[in-house]
Amino acid sequence: MASFPTVQDLAAAEWDTVAEHWAGLGYYARARNLHKGAKQLVEVIDKTGEFPQTLAGWEAISGVGPSTAGAIMAMGLHHYGVICDGNVKRVLTRWAAIDGDITKSATTKDLWALAERLTPTENSGLFAQAMMDMGATLCTRSKPACLLCPLKEDCLAHAQGRETDYPVKAKKQPKPSKFSDALLIESADGDILWLQRPDNGIWGGLWSLPLQFVEKVDGKANNKATVKKTLASDDKPSNMPNDVRSNEKVYEAEFTTAEQIINEWLIKK
Numbered sequence: 551m552a553s554f555p556t557v558q559d560l561a562a563a564e565w566d567t568v569a570e571h572w573a574g575l576g577y578y579a580r581a582r583n584l585h586k587g588a589k590q591l592v593e594v595i596d597k598t599g600e601f602p603q604t605l606a607g608w609e610a611i612s613g614v615g616p617s618t619a620g621a622i623m624a625m626g627l628h629h630y631g632v633i634c635d636g637n638v639k640r641v642l643t644r645w646a647a648i649d650g651d652i653t654k655s656a657t658t659k660d661l662w663a664l665a666e667r668l669t670p671t672e673n674s675g676l677f678a679q680a681m682m683d684m685g686a687t688l689c690t691r692s693k694p695a696c697l698l699c700p701l702k703e704d705c706l707a708h709a710q711g712r713e714t715d716y717p718v719k720a721k722k723q724p725k726p727s728k729f730s731d732a733l734l735i736e737s738a739d740g741d742i743l744w745l746q747r748p749d750n751g752i753w754g755g756l757w758s759l760p761l762q763f764v765e766k767v768d769g770k771a772n773n774k775a776t777v778k779k780t781l782a783s784d785d786k787p788s789n790m791p792n793d794v795r796s797n798e799k800v801y802e803a804e805f806t807t808a809e810q811i812i813n814e815w816l817i818k819k
């Protein structure tokens with residue numbers, strides 16, 4: 551807030567300055583969206599003299615999804631707005647014993663319809679705040695405090711004694727693990743080469759030592775033994791240095807142009 555006190559300050563800042571402030575926080579896509587969204591907002595303000603005043607106007611801003619847009623409408627602008635974020639979904643699926651998988655769009659649609667039906671037209675901001683607080687403090691993920699909950703009389707999950715069976719969520723596929731070497735390339739003067747990462751993917755838009763992709767392993771099999779085994783295999787793409795072997799498609803997808811230039815340079819050496 552001290553560095554970017556207004557949306558105009560954030561919009562006018564260079565990405566590198568924003569990235570420097572965000573470094574270490576993770577979720578770098580959020581920082582990129584925040585910066586892009588600030589630029590979009592300044593355009594709207596320059597044109598209309600004010601922040602967007604409609605749900606559609608807010609949803610058009612990068613990084614603002616339907617629930618955030620609803621929260622801004624209801625709590626920021628004191629207009630009518632509906633929210634249905636993770637906390638609210640948990641309260642609703644328990645209260646109404648909705649047993650559809652919440653990762654499926656049909657269930658999401660039902661939950662939004664229910665949230666819309668329940669949200670009062672007057673003071674929707676207070677309702678939104680109360681629902682979020684309920685989910686964050688009472689109807690928590692693993693230990694819902696049903697005895698203190700104002701909804702306990704008509705909560706179906708509580709009546710069934712199955713509070714933590716909701717929300718129903720399909721098990722996530724284990725994430726792949728990626729292995730890279732970080733190249734420390736130093737000039738005779740002691741300057742070290744840093745490269746800006748592509749906008750997508752890990753550390754998007756940030757500066758990093760050049761990464762030389764080694765291996766991508768599906769699922770949980772991510773120990774070093776797996777990498778060594780793969781390095782010893784015979785499926786090395788022709789354009790990779792001697793000590794790097796991998797699936798060619800992954801190699802192409804993972805390398806930035808600059809990294810590929812360095813790789814070529816390493817091959818020639």
Ligand code: SF4
Binds near residue numbers: 644689690700
């Ligand atoms: S009664 Fe329990 S499960 Fe139902 S909404 Fe309240 S805290 Fe959640």
